[in-house]
Amino acid sequence: MSADLRELYQEVIVDHGRRPRNFGPLPTANREAEGVNPLCGDHLRLRLAVADGIIADARFEGAGCAISTASASLMTEALKGRSVAEAEALFGAFHALLTGERGEAAELGKLAVLAGVREFPARVKCATLAWHTLRAALHGERRPASTE
Numbered sequence: 001m002s003a004d005l006r007e008l009y010q011e012v013i014v015d016h017g018r019r020p021r022n023f024g025p026l027p028t029a030n031r032e033a034e035g036v037n038p039l040c041g042d043h044l045r046l047r048l049a050v051a052d053g054i055i056a057d058a059r060f061e062g063a064g065c066a067i068s069t070a071s072a073s074l075m076t077e078a079l080k081g082r083s084v085a086e087a088e089a090l091f092g093a094f095h096a097l098l099t100g101e102r103g104e105a106a107e108l109g110k111l112a113v114l115a116g117v118r119e120f121p122a123r124v125k126c127a128t129l130a131w132h133t134l135r136a137a138l139h140g141e142r143r144p145a146s147t148e
């Protein structure tokens, strides 16, 4: 990755970490789940409004480090208007990117800014917390999703 690209990616993460998009309650939600990352202390609650298999809206609340907050912010942006199947596929591509199994894929779009965390294995859990929580919400799990 070039230094310029790395800098641009860093800026996007800082921006979303400081001013998370889609942060707050979602009165129309019909799916929700809680997620915790005990290693870092990240905690979030994700709410989704799903209709006819499409994620119409997604919002989150909680407290965590800049990476977990930025990841949840970028994820909620990416989910809107996608089908549940597309969301699951996106998680697969994102997870493969962060674990170094695969490189950037076009469908990841802005989510690729988090690729740099793969150099810091402990932060991978911060970046994937929102996605594990998404899966728990889609599957209606009652127990909080945990990265551990």
Ligand code: ZN
Residues within 6 Å of the ligand: 037, 040, 041, 042, 064, 065, 066, 067, 068, 125, 126
């Ligand atoms: Zn964290």
